[in-house]
Amino acid sequence: MAYPTEYRYTKEHEWIAADGRIGITDYAQSTLGDIVFVELPAVGAELKAGESFGTVESVKAVSDLFSPVNGKVLEVNEALNSAPESVNADANATWMIKAEFDASQLESLLTAEAYEKFISEETGH
Amino acid sequence: MRYLPKSPSDREAMLADIGAKSIDDLFATVPAEYRLSRDLNVPRQHGEQEVIEHFKAFADKNALGYASFLGAGAYRHYRPVLIDTVVSRGEFLTSYTPYQPEIAQGTLQALFEFQTMICELTGMEISNASMYDGSTGAAEAVMMAVRVTGRNGAVVARTVHPEYREVLTTYAQHQSIPKTEVDYDPATGRVDLAKLDAAITDDTACVLIQSPNFFGTIEDVAAIADIAHKKGALLIVSIAEAVSLGIVKPPAEADIVAMEAQSFGVPVGYGGPYCGVIACKEKFLRQMPGRLAGETKDMDGKRGFVLTLSTREQHIRREKATSNICTNQSLVALMVTVFLTVYGKGLKELAEQNLAKAHYAAQTIGGSGKVLFGGAPRFNEFVYQGSRTSEEGNAALLQAKIVGGLPLEKFYPELGPNASLWCATELTTRAQIDAAAEVLK
Secondary structure, three states: OOOOOEEOOOOEEEOOOOOOEEEEEEHHHHOOOOEEEEEEEEOOOEEEOOOOEEEEOOOOOOOEEEEEOOEEEEEEEHHHHHHHHHHOOOOOOOEEEEEEEHHHHHOEEHHHHHHHHHHHHHHOO | OOOOOOOOOHHHHHHHHHHOOHHHHOOOOOOHOOOOOOOOOOOOOOHHHHHHHHHHHHHHOOOOOOEEEOOOOOOOOOOHHHHHHHOOOOOOOOOOOOHHHHHHHHHHHHHHHHHHHHHHHHOOOOOOOOEHHHHHHHHHHHHHHHHHOOOEEEEOOOOHHHHHHHHHHHHHHHHOOEEEEOOOOOOOOOOOOHHHHHHHOOHHHHHHEEEEOOEOOOOOOOHHHHHHHHHEEEEEEEEEEHHHHHHOOOOOOOOOOEEOOOOOOOOOOOOOOOEEEEEEEEEHHHHHHOEEEEEEEOOOEEEEEEOOOOHHOOOHHHHHHHOOOOOOOOOHHHHHHHHHHHOOOOOHHHHHHHHHHHHHHHHHHHHHHHEEOOOOOEEOEEEEEEEHHHHHHHHHHHOOOEOOOOOOOOOOHHHOOOOOEEEEEOOOHHHHHHHHHHHOO
16 A cells, blocks of 8 residues: 655544645555545635544445644535545545645654554554 | 243253353342342233233224224325235345345345335435334434535424424424424415515525325425525425325425325324335435435346445444434335335326315315315315314214314314314225215204
């Protein structure tokens, strides 16, 4: 699995790019299985680090999406309404929302290396 | 399910197996003071024949052989024998949810067909695989509209079944959803359109009407839809008498249809079971409560059925579920499916018979008083206002083995003590109608 080094990561399996794009990790999409629906917030909604901003639904489960940062929703990826499966196809390129946030918050998030180490400890391989 | 009593030697063998000397050993961890030290105060056990006699005595309390003109949300229709033959099959007769498609294809296919027929009948794009009943269906539809629109209020016609409105009140009060009731036009018994228009605000999530309504008259669904949609509210149409769909135009202008399907082959049985349905436009799919059976293809390309969208339900997402009623009515929905399969296009003829019988009853029985709301089209129910009180009239009818109409004063005090709601179905005979009219003369 691929974890781009320019992204930062959360223990809840979201990635965030410096330009504010937020998505779920390759590990998350493969664990969830076939994604059939992504429920996203409205543009302008407040984001709070560690709190849910939407849900992602696979065939057998619904999981919350947690915001990596405090901020505001600038843009939502409308394309996901008709093609939620693109998250499975390329989780790294498929962003869900774009956030306006204070970049200093990135410092406290996991690097690609730290995230990879975290999931290998979580899953034991 | 078979009842297998355990003999004393069975009990001893079971106790010995787990290393207990007596039943009391099993409860040793419960402090003595909390244990019941006497026998339960219940009647002694009965033999099979005694049990049968007991229930026969109950059954005798039913007005067997009586003519009945009661409707009001619970309708007597003929039930083809095939219904019970099919639903009694062991493969279907289970309360277990068909989560494993590989062993539940028959059940899943039946639900898929149920949904398909409900869509064809209601003019909606999708339907769930049944809900608890029509009243909770209507309340759930209102909750759904609140989620879809992000608004927080419901405008409800007073011509919606009074008990459906009570159920909605129970739901709405704890969700802090304001509910505004709109009165009817005394000439037609239909919701007053001007008052309806005035009641809808920018925060109204939905308008809830029933058609045919509680008085049996058919609402102008298209006009009401226009009024609701102009102000950005959804229109929910509740249908209590499903047989009406054989002849009444489906409420295709609605956004959500909340139906009670009891009329389709489900007996009127001591208050239940019933069969609720929610059908809606496809764009509201994600906010629809309940589950859907879907059609798919297996690895070999063969047609197969699965439960889809059960992720709306509380076993998967607890507090975020779209509904806390997690029980659907699969077996009852199967009765509905068999009924609709047997009738097919004959549903129209069945509806015509209901219409004709009710028309004749209104004319004949109405002769001794008047039929209210004559200015609007109706299906198989009508409001009769007699020369004496409904209770007096009904007491006299009972003497002649006739169960009269439902007294309306309790629900609509303005109609006075003489008004009652009458229903005639295909099971009502001309002789019964004539006899009732004769008593009320």
